[in-house]
Every structure is written in C-alpha cells, then in structure tokens.
Amino acid sequence: MTLRILFAYFLMITGAAFAVVTVLGLLRFPDVYTRIHAGAVVLTISAVLVTIGTAVYVWEFFLSLKIMMIGMFFLFSNPMATHAIARASYKRKIVLPEQYEIDAYSDYLGRDK
Amino acid sequence: MTGLLKKILIIVVLLFTTLALYLNFILMPEYQGLKTGVSNYIIQSALRDTGSLNLITAVLYDYRAFDSLGESTVIFGAVSGIVLILSRKMLPVSSKGLSFIVKRTLGIITPFIGLFGLYVISHGHLSPGGGFQGGVILAAISIIFSIVYGSAFDYRRYSPQKKTILETGGALTFLTIGLAGLFFEGAFLHNLNFLTAEPGTLLSAGSIPYINIGVGFKVGAGLAIIFYSMIQKTFEEDY
Numbered sequence: 544m545t546l547r548i549l550f551a552y553f554l555m556i557t558g559a560a561f562a563v564v565t566v567l568g569l570l571r572f573p574d575v576y577t578r579i580h581a582g583a584v585v586l587t588i589s590a591v592l593v594t595i596g597t598a599v600y601v602w603e604f605f606l607s608l609k610i611m612m613i614g615m616f617f618l619f620s621n622p623m624a625t626h627a628i629a630r631a632s633y634k635r636k637i638v639l640p641e642q643y644e645i646d647a648y649s650d651y652l653g654r655d656k
Numbered sequence: 657m658t659g660l661l662k663k664i665l666i667i668v669v670l671l672f673t674t675l676a677l678y679l680n681f682i683l684m685p686e687y688q689g690l691k692t693g694v695s696n697y698i699i700q701s702a703l704r705d706t707g708s709l710n711l712i713t714a715v716l717y718d719y720r721a722f723d724s725l726g727e728s729t730v731i732f733g734a735v736s737g738i739v740l741i742l743s744r745k746m747l748p749v750s751s752k753g754l755s756f757i758v759k760r761t762l763g764i765i766t767p768f769i770g771l772f773g774l775y776v777i778s779h780g781h782l783s784p785g786g787g788f789q790g791g792v793i794l795a796a797i798s799i800i801f802s803i804v805y806g807s808a809f810d811y812r813r814y815s816p817q818k819k820t821i822l823e824t825g826g827a828l829t830f831l832t833i834g835l836a837g838l839f840f841e842g843a844f845l846h847n848l849n850f851l852t853a854e855p856g857t858l859l860s861a862g863s864i865p866y867i868n869i870g871v872g873f874k875v876g877a878g879l880a881i882i883f884y885s886m887i888q889k890t891f892e893e894d895y
Binding site: 620 | 755764
C-alpha cells in the first residue's frame with residue numbers, strides 16, 4: 544500500500560462520490576434542464592476522476608496513456624451529448640421557456656446555423 | 657378435388673420433412689453431460705488446430721465457418737429486402753443536422769471511432785471482437801454522418817453505391833477464401849494452413865483475419881445501407 548495506490552484510491556472514491564451526487568441530482572431536481580446540468584457537469588468530472596485514478600493505479604506508460612485517452616473522450620463526448628439533448632428539448636418546447644424568469648438562450652438562437 | 661389434392665400434397669411434404677428431420681436427429685450423439693462434450697475438445701486443441709487465441713473466433717470462422725457464411729447471407733437478404741421495400745429517391749431531402757458544437761466535436765471523435773472499429777476487426781483472432789462487432793462499429797460512423805451532418809452529407813461521402821460495392825466485396829472475400837480452402841486444402845472454407853504464423857502475432861491464424869476483414873466490411877456496409885434506407889422522413893428544422 545504505497546502512497547501512489549492510496550492516491551489512486553482517493554481519486555476513484557472521489558469520482559464515485561461525484562457519481563452518487565449525479566444520481567441525487569437526477570432524482571431530486573425539478574425539470575429537464577437542471578437534471579441535464581447535473582448529468583453534464585458532475586458526471587463528466589466523476590468519469591474523468593475515475594479514469595485518472597485507474598491510470599495512476601496501473602502506472603504503466605502506454606496503458607495509462609490509453610486510459611487517459613478514454614478520459615479525454617469522456618471530457619469531449621458527455622457535454623456534447625447533453626448539449627444536443629438540451630438544445631433539442633428547448634427547440635421542441637419540452638419545457639416552455641415562459642416558465643423561467645431568465646431565458647438567455649433565446650438571444651443566441653439562430654447564430655450557429 | 658383440388659382441395660383434396662392440396663391436402664395430400666401437404667401431408668406428403670410434412671411426412672418427408674419429418675423423415676428428414678428424424679434422419680438428421682438420430683445422427684446426434686447421446687447426451688453425456690457437459691464434461692464430455694465438444695467444448696472440451698475445442699478448449700484443448702483449438703489453438704493447435706487454428707492458431708487463433710480467441711477460441712470464439714476459432715469456432716466462428718474455422719470449425720463452423722459455413723454457418724457464418726450463412727449468417728452473412730442472411731444479412732445480405734435482409735439488406736436486399738429492406739432496400740427493395742423502403743427504397744428512397746436518389747437525391748434525398750436532408751436535414752441540416754445538429755448544432756455547430758456537436759458537428760465539430762464529432763469531427764474530432766469520428767476518426768477514433770473508425771480506428772477502433774478497424775482495430776476490433778483486425779484483432780478478432782487475438783482479443784474479443786471480430787468481424788460482426790467491428791462492422792457494427794464501422795456502421796456507426798455512417799449513422800453519425802446521417803444524424804449529425806444530415807443525410808445529404810452521408811450521401812456525398814459514402815453513397816449507397818459505394819456501400820453496395822463494399823458489401824459485395826466483403827462477401828466475395830469470404831467466398832474466395834472458402835474456394836481457396838477448397839483448392840489448396842481440400843475442403844470448402846478449410847483454414848489455409850500455409851498462412852499460419854506464430855500464434856499471437858497479427859498475421860497468424862491462417863485465413864481467419866482475412867475472413868474477419870471481409871465480414872467486417874460486409875456487416876458495416878450492410879447496416880449502413882439499412883439505416884440509410886430507413887430514414888424516410890427528415891425534419892425541416894434543425895436541432
């Protein structure tokens with residue numbers, strides 16, 4: 544049980560705790576956008592922390608590099624997917640924008656066509 | 657009168673089918689428990705017979721390769737039927753695709769998906785995977801093009817004609833290797849033993865990697881054709 548293994552366990556346990564927070568957010572938040580927020584932000588850092596912890600645990604150069612690349616893909620793909628879901632649900636009016644006091648996204652619509 | 661004739665014909669056909677099934681069935685050896693089946697033989701001697709580290713691939717493309725040929729024929733039939741029923745116009749109406757962020761992010765990720773699919777196909781005899789699995793991953797690229805960039809982009813990049821050529825090329829690779837087995841080794845789809853190298857290297861296991869590549873491209877192109885034929889209605893607005 545060296546210091547490196549302890550650090551790897553610390554990273555993995557922190558990532559698992561963030562995953563639990565994600566589940567709490569998905570269950571307890573009121574509507575679709577806040578749930579998407581929980582899934583995007585917290586789940587991404589959870590997966591990245593678990594992959595970094597695994598890379599520290601195995602501690603071989605190429606194996607760790609591969610695991611870190613998996614973490615990089617999480618960092619790219621998870622916010623992208625949640626962005627697509629949020630945008631589609633906004634445009635489909637899953638939750639009407641009138642229910643919110645602030646609707647900042649409507650100012651930006653039509654820019655990225 | 658014709659009804660009676662039809663009934664007699666049906667009964668005769670059923671009797672012949674029953675006889676054929678019975679004759680086939682009594683050839684099976686008696687069940688002797690799990691310990692003494694064919695699995696023990698495969699576990700003990702598949703590496704020596706085929707040179708493939710992945711025993712499932714050894715079973716799929718060596719011991720019962722004829723059955724895999726039948727499976728890929730089933731995929732070919734499914735693709736033909738779906739294209740026949742759901743054929744689209746040559747220049748389809750396309751959606752605009754998803755937003756800028758998704759397009760650019762998938763521009764980064766898609767080459768890695770293709771690399772992973774080719775890895776799964778080409779290492780099918782060494783690690784878990786193989787032609788069918790890697791082909792599905794390759795088909796995901798075409799599906800991503802259709803959804804994210806719009807189906808016109810998919811049409812321009814990989815048109816259905818190119819996919820048909822890929823699929824036919826895969827099937828022809830499979831059949832050519834089968835005929836080469838008949839020619840060199842004396843049995844249809846026999847493993848080409850003169851190609852076998854040391855087990856564990858990339859180009860080992862006889863003809864199994866080449867069959868894997870053929871099946872991979874065939875399955876990938878076939879699934880891409882199925883998906884492309886099924887998007888009938890595209891949405892006007894972009895998401």
